[in-house]
Amino acid sequence: MTEKNTSGRGQRDLRVRVKTAKGRKLSSTLWLERQLNDPYVQRAKREGFRGRAAFKILELDDKYAFLKPGSRVVDLGCAPGGWCQVAVERVNALGQRPNKPVGTVLGVDLQEVEPISGAEIHQLDFLADDADQMVKDWLGGSADVVMSDMAAASSGHKGTDHLRIIALCEAAAYFAFDVLEEGGTFVAKVLAGGTENELQVLLKKNFQKVANVxxxxxxxxxxxxxxxxxxxxxxxxxx
Incomplete structure (x- = not known):
């Protein structure tokens, strides 16, 4: 990796350049270079988050304030765990703010996830017939928040990937209908692509307010x- 010097001002461009390597595709080189220069990636490392995605849920909660102390939160497709880490702090799952109610964070994923302090993690397919009841049993009741940063495996075809993630988001929404407390919140990632209308109709029918951000x-x-x-x-x- 190199850093390009600039002339005339005694300064240098701190952007990291990744040299091509034998056997590595150009796309992989560009991805690595983007990661190394991404300020959110660097910030995640400094602050101990498991990925840059943690800042997405932080920013959404800063705006809409759905992760309240004492809330019961379900994170679908929680790997690698960044969203759970944020939720643990925001809902006071570790009880570090003694004057605030203590919340619960439950993460589920198809794959095994490294333990997260303050969160309960289960290896589970949320599409399984009894998954909603299992989650409510683990929570000891209904959830206040169901959130999902899930994305279907990429096919390389933009239209197909869009349809897959919308289908996944709809499945997460139906799961939320089964486990959410009245007044609760559902947060999920989608891809813009023109077929989200049915999802929007579904959510607007079941929630007081739906924001796209x-x-x-x-x-x-x-x-x-x-x-x-x-x-x-x-x-x-x-x-």
């Missing part, structure tokens, strides 16, 4: 955005 931590060239659905009405009969 791209937090600053989302890369500018990414099509991802997030839906924040607040004020769960209780599952509607015709859903």
């Amino acid at each position: 791209k937090p600053p931590a989302s890369r500018a060239n990414s099509s991802e955005k997030f839906v924040v659905a607040m004020g769960y009405k209780g599952r509607q009969a015709d859903v």
